[in-house]
Amino acid sequence: MALKVAIVGLPNVGKSTLFNALTQTASAQAANYPFCTIEPNTGDVAVPEPRLEVLASIVGSKEIIPSRINFVDIAGLVRGASKGEGLGNQFLANIRDCDAVAFVARCFEDSDITHVEGRIDPLSDLDIIETELMLADLESLEKRVPNLEKRARQDKDSAETLRLVKLALEQLGNGRPARAAKVAPEDYKAWHMLQLLTSLPALYVCNVDEGSADKGNAFSDKVAERAKADDAKSVVISAQIESEIALLDPAERAEFLETLGLHEPGLNRLIREAYSLLGLQSYFTVGPKEARAWTIEVGCTAPQAAGVIHNDFEKGFIRAETIGFDDFVAFKGEQGAKDAGRMRSEGKEYIVKDGDVMHFRFNV
Numbered sequence: 001m002a003l004k005v006a007i008v009g010l011p012n013v014g015k016s017t018l019f020n021a022l023t024q025t026a027s028a029q030a031a032n033y034p035f036c037t038i039e040p041n042t043g044d045v046a047v048p049e050p051r052l053e054v055l056a057s058i059v060g061s062k063e064i065i066p067s068r069i070n071f072v073d074i075a076g077l078v079r080g081a082s083k084g085e086g087l088g089n090q091f092l093a094n095i096r097d098c099d100a101v102a103f104v105a106r107c108f109e110d111s112d113i114t115h116v117e118g119r120i121d122p123l124s125d126l127d128i129i130e131t132e133l134m135l136a137d138l139e140s141l142e143k144r145v146p147n148l149e150k151r152a153r154q155d156k157d158s159a160e161t162l163r164l165v166k167l168a169l170e171q172l173g174n175g176r177p178a179r180a181a182k183v184a185p186e187d188y189k190a191w192h193m194l195q196l197l198t199s200l201p202a203l204y205v206c207n208v209d210e211g212s213a214d215k216g217n218a219f220s221d222k223v224a225e226r227a228k229a230d231d232a233k234s235v236v237i238s239a240q241i242e243s244e245i246a247l248l249d250p251a252e253r254a255e256f257l258e259t260l261g262l263h264e265p266g267l268n269r270l271i272r273e274a275y276s277l278l279g280l281q282s283y284f285t286v287g288p289k290e291a292r293a294w295t296i297e298v299g300c301t302a303p304q305a306a307g308v309i310h311n312d313f314e315k316g317f318i319r320a321e322t323i324g325f326d327d328f329v330a331f332k333g334e335q336g337a338k339d340a341g342r343m344r345s346e347g348k349e350y351i352v353k354d355g356d357v358m359h360f361r362f363n364v
Contacts, residue, residue: 003295004070005203005274006095009104010125011076014207014239018104019043019073021242022267041073047275047282048268049293051325051355055284056291058333065292067282069271072098092136096195100277101202102270103129107219107236108209122219123226126204130177133197138172140196141165164191172198201277202227204234205270213238214261233273237266281354284325285309286334302350306360316363320346325355334359 009015023043046066056064074094095101105122144165151158164187168178177198183191191199204227206220216224216236227234245253245265257264275281279298283305284291296305302322307314323334327342334357337343352358 003068003100003274003278003280004072004098006072006074006098006101006200007104007205008074008095008101008129009076010106010128013076013104013106013125014108015076015104016041016073017243018205018207018237018239019071021239021246022071022270043071043073044068045071045267047271047293047295048264049282052284052291052293054329055286055325055357058329059286059291060288061286061291062288063290065290067293067295069274071102092133092197095133095197095200098200100274101197101200102205102274103202104205104207105219105223107206107217107223108212110209120219122206122223126223126226130198134172134175134177137168137178137196137198141169141172141194145169160187160190161194164194168194168196168199177202202230202232203270203273203277204232206234206236207239208236210238210241210260212236213241213266233277235266235269235273237270242266281352283352283354283356283358285359286328286357296352298354300352301348302346302352302358302360303348305352305358306362309360312364313360313362317348318361318363320350321359321361322346322350323357324353325357328357 007015007019019041023045045068047069049066052064052066055061072094103126105125106120107122109120145162148158148162148165152162164183167181167183171178171181178194178196179199179201181199204223206216206223208217208220212220213236220234220236224234226232241260242265245256248256253265275295280295281298282293282295284293286292294305294308296308302320303314303317306317306320322344323337323342327337327340328334331337331340331342334343
């Protein structure tokens with residue numbers, strides 16, 4: 001399962017600096033003027049998963065294959081973007097095929113880096129971005145209504161779509177993002193098909209100064225309160241520090257983080273929050289050839305988890321030989337866990353747990 005996150009924010013809040021650090025590339029420009037990013041930059045990065053290395057060391061796997069996460073750096077939005085101001089709608093459209101949105105808020109003061117609004121106010125920054133996305137959604141939905149109303153008289157699917165469109169319009173008309181709407185589980189697929197910018201789960205990224213990277217500051221505290229009120233997630237990151245960490249080798253990284261009072265890079269926290277936001281978890285397959293992490297939704301059944309590897313695994317599913325991560329480590333591998341009675345044979349109804357080590361049996 002691929003996870004795609006759009007990095008969104010006003011110009012000069014540190015979006016591209018964060019993107020460069022996350023992807024360990026310099027493909028996105030980071031400059032002290034608006035619109036330095038003129039193409040949507042995308043970067044694929046590995047999901048940090050220390051458990052994989054432990055499993056690989058036990059089995060002697062030749063290769064470690066983590067899950068991947070895709071970040072899309074969207075050009076800086078400004079007030080009026082939904083009406084074409086700045087670089088406008090061409091970049092709003094790039095958000096629609098993402099799974100979540102990371103709103104980057106500037107939570108640092110620096111007289112050498114200008115702010116497009118002339119002040120440092122992260123809550124106002126978030127309001128501007130959210131408002132522009134809501135206006136873009138309103139315009140998109142309002143254009144669909146007349147045609148849907150005509151077709152709804154004779155077409156059941158159009159009638160259902162119209163119902164969901166009106167639900168979204170009600171939220172947006174009251175100044176709330178579409179994600180605030182209560183959508184029935186059976187409508188999830190159709191709701192997603194509306195491709196609303198404000199229906200995507202939101203993660204607030206507080207870009208702080210280096211001195212605040214460990215505990216945040218007064219600015220990031222306000223954003224955290226806002227996230228709690230909005231039923232969103234928030235994470236504190238210093239994009240500048242992350243860009244420095246990205247240039248270090250693993251040994252130097254650990255020492256550098258320790259001097260800053262950090263236990264891990266901000267990338268790890270960002271991805272973990274993104275996973276939590278989307279209700280995702282990992283299971284593992286391990287062998288001499290490779291140790292691999294697979295991303296699934298929380299609540300996924302064993303056949304569904306098998307299907308992430310290959311459709312045939314799900315179609316011909318017989319059983320899943322399953323060992324919990326802690327048991328696999330404690331008993332030093334599959335045979336030890338099996339001898340200790342810790343290997344389980346799970347059927348079609350089994351709900352996969354985070355960290356399960358699995359081997360699937362299936363009919364071709």
